[in-house]
Amino acid sequence: MTDTPPPAPIQEHRFGCGQCGADLRFDPGTGELKCDHCGNTEEVREAGPWAGGIKELDFRTALDNLLPAQEIEETRVSTCPNCAAQVEFDADTHAAECPFCATPVVTDTGTHRHIKPRGLLPFRLDEEAARAAMTGWLGSLWFAPNGLKDYARKGRRMQGIYVPYWTFDADTKSRYIGERGTVYHETRTVMRDGKPTTVTVQKVRWRPASGRVARFFDDVLVLASTSLPKRYTDALPPWDLTALEPYRPEFIAGFRAEGYTVQLQDGFTEARQIMDRQIERDVKFDIGGDRQRVHSVDTDVKDVTFKHILLPVWLAAYKYRGTTYRFVVNGQSGRVQGERPWSAWKIAFAVLLGLIVAGGIGYVVAMNQ
Template identity: 70%
Template sequence: MQDDTNPLDTVSPMEEHRFPCDQCGADMRFNAAAGELVCDHCGNVTKIEGHGGHVSAIQELDFRAALDAKLPEAEIEETRVAKCPNCGAQVEFDEKTHAKECPFCATPVVTDTGVHRHIKPKGLLPFGVEERAAHEAMNKWLGKLWFAPNGLQQYARKGRRMSGIYVPYWTFDADTKSRYTGEHGTVYYVTKTVMRDGKQMQVQEQRVRWRPAAGTVKRFFDDVLVLASRSLPKNFTDNLAPWDLAALEPYRPEYLAGYRAEGYSVELPDGYDEARRYMDQVILRDVKFDIGGDRQRVHSVNTTVRDVTFKHILLPVWLAAYKYRGKTYRFVVNGRTGKVQGERPWSWIKITIAVVLGLIVAGVVGYVASQAQ
């Protein structure tokens, strides 16, 4: 920002996410089921302008301009966030809150007063699953776990509140053209006479006839999704997919009312590197398909990438953290579909009892069988 005055000196970093009820003054929250702001104090309802009916596409930003620090200043914002010393999550808190529990790992966090400058979100998927439904989905998932400690089931029954978090992601678009060299393989068989067990036999031996191949493949990549958070295991977030990105809404702070938003910790260049690794895998499959035949060898692929654009988006998850014997276990629920992923502890007491009971049953069965003879 060109102005020497920092607006964050006088404005709470969470103020834009708070919407006082115009009837009673209490904070309103975004209701996932209704898609509108509701006041739990007096029941007042406020519709979100344009919710569910946006016509224009969400604007993509120029990747090269971002690398050269030439994005319009309107695309940049500054916030104060709390950084968790355990998992590294950067979550915005009310400036009046001096200590809080990290929603990602349940570690006590002291709020930070540092200013963080980052690229604004361009879009988000609003929560579509309420906390109660997310809790029911998590309880159902926990109930299916074998040999889980009793404390885990007690945790589920207590109904401890879950945290609704908007997790940051990057999406990338790119137009690619790849020139390749390789070999096209055709499988054929020859008949050979061999000796087996002192007898002559004829067998079919597989061989591959190779011939040179070269060509060009083109592909446009749209919305390659890259997690921009280091707070959650990537396998968790990958397994929460699919996300209905076609339903992305233009970013409006009203959607964050009653929730928290995590700041991105994977910088844009690192996010693009991961997107490129995904693109390269897809391009390699395209090359093999273009070579054709029964087998393929790829010697080289030279890809030209043009017109790279990106956007910063927020996707909704419900989080719960449970500590068992000093270790934190996390449960994540897709805030759109209710799909659950999580870490789980094992109760070695239950496992030992099960093994002992199994041995006893096996012994009894063996004894009865021997007596029957």
């Protein structure tokens, strides 16, 4: 049995303006800290305990609870009673709205012990650009209610959230057994309408195949949150992970960060599924031929490392006529995904118009006869 390393103490980060003392926030447009009160800007510092690059951590060491104490921290979090999101709030925030589902949340003093994030993608899109991307996406949807479009364009502020992800690296070597299929054609004579006819028949000749494939996986990305539907977050890539920055609290200033709810082991289970699908494609390519059958694959996985990183997402949760609609915008690229709203009257009007057009065509045809 191993001793649990004591986590790093809770740290509060506040970045005051050097000119007026108001709070600074990270400005995606300039990549600097900006004061909304007086307009002063300051550079994001690169020194301190967060400097030195983004470090990969050993997966097995983490599972055995042997990570160094400096890799573990406690943060103050509040859990949404509706969607179970764990969101970090400022110490002086006692009531807020969940950015994921718009449910009112009363914050508490609970803490969450977790592996520190060591890298993040800073926001590139500010709120204005994210809102423009979202309203443009809504405007491209057929039968979306105009009221929701207007509400989204003029409504409440969007929330900038750093969403947690795991990345995994692994070295894999796989042995497989399968079959290679070669397509060939035969001609045969059949009777059709009492007459002999020559036809061509496609067949596949199967031969045993076996071999080895190897692949090094780099930065297999797995969502570490259950707060957002995966059908939306899975459609947000591509992410340019080459732009990852070492974690610095200045990048979080003015935004919120979600604590991970998918544990490391569960994250790796999903990563293995992603790896296995790629390995199967590698095996089929190695088998070659026109068709492939894969009977078994035995994979050795070694040197597994991981990172806890944060990726930028703009969220909008609007309650419109009793229904909550959620939209997510990739804070790096502007790609939008969300719940599909429908306008009942627009659909009814389209159906009625279609019936009128069909009736008119039928009348013209009947008159011409």
